[in-house]
Amino acid sequence: MPHAYPRVKKMASNSRRSSGAGSSRRSTNGMRERASIQYRDGEMTNAHRHFLQSLMSKRIMTKREAKKTASDSHRLYNEESSGEGPLFTEFVQTINAKLESLGFKIGMSKVEHDGSEWVGFANTSSTGGGDVIQKASGLGLAELEFFRTCLQQMVTEENNGVASSSALLAKLNTLQRKMTGKAAQDLLVSLTKDHWFFEISRGHYCMGPRCFIELLPFLPEIVGESIEECRLCSNRVVMGDRCLGCDTKLHTYCIVQLSRRGQVKCPQCHEEWEGEIPTLE
Structure with a gap:
């Protein structure tokens, strides 16, 4: 049975006027x-x-x-x-x-592709990754399986947080619960509209703010693998860059933050950050 939303007391009107x-x-x-x-x-x-x-x-x-x-x-x-x-x-x-x-909270988080900050309403009473997705999204079983598959594709090292629609649709034949290509495409549009995903360029998706606010503690369970922590902010990092000296991974927006201080040194090995300094749009 879905966890009920908290009831907020009806607010008294402040429109009454005094006589003087x-x-x-x-x-x-x-x-x-x-x-x-x-x-x-x-x-x-x-x-x-x-x-x-x-x-x-x-x-x-x-x-x-x-x-x-x-x-x-x-x-x-x-x-x-x-x-x-x-x-x-x-x-x-x-x-x-x-x-x-x-069993609820207001959460705050940054999204990885541009560092923008978001505030969201989250359920904290869930017992696991699948449970929290179902409670938060209201998706059916086939839709939940495709959603999980999308997240798994995004977090792989080679994808670095971004997955193309063609790669996601190619996974449909691996699902236990079948879904048509049209239904999957419609679901991608819906998940983007509801801020679960961002379409950062035509046909390319990354995790949106609701993933970070509502799902982040459960992501390793959802995707079936561990997710590294950014050495600068200590939050989990999917989309980012690695230090060529020690392989430490940082959020793109954390590297930009370091660059604004005048120099970029790896917080792990303390060597100068090699490679191009990213920019945020």
Whole structure:
């Protein structure tokens, strides 16, 4: 039985007007003061609930969009803004403290091909890789098998995180549950629309933000092999480059980050990074 989504309390309207301007100002100041106290104490306010409802409805947002949504939520309820810097992280942590016991969380991650940051709503109650994919995506058994096959193709060393549609469709005859080429192509379009995959060039796919936020802890189990950790950020790395001296693998965006500091040295062997420094589009 699918794990039920958490119920978010219905938010009280703040549209009631006081009879006098002085009363209105006192009411507004009081709301702000109470919101500030609740926020410092780690309690959920209406702004937290409004933000959570917005994220649950979309499942995934860019971090920029999420920050704006948090700021808009505070503005709507006359609460102090938490849409920038460390306050946004604290704002999310407050919500996660309430979601933890329900088996959910708000996760944040970068995607590998361009380093963009995303925020998503994730199920943490799953017992394994197949379980988490089914709960998160709602796919049928044949679709789940093809999804898993796509991920397996992407993470192979020779593919370095990218798989062509022709290579993916060629795997259809290896599936236990048969699927037509048309159905598989339609599924690729749907998975891309839902941000499980990115089509980084025509007919070439890589993992999208929902894979990193919802599936990352289960990826080794899903693809049937271990996945290295980036030596710079300690997150798992699929798409990246290797040090020619010691074979350490780093995310492309981590190498770019190093280059912005003025010099690129391998964090493992501390030698100058050989080869071309990648760029992000």
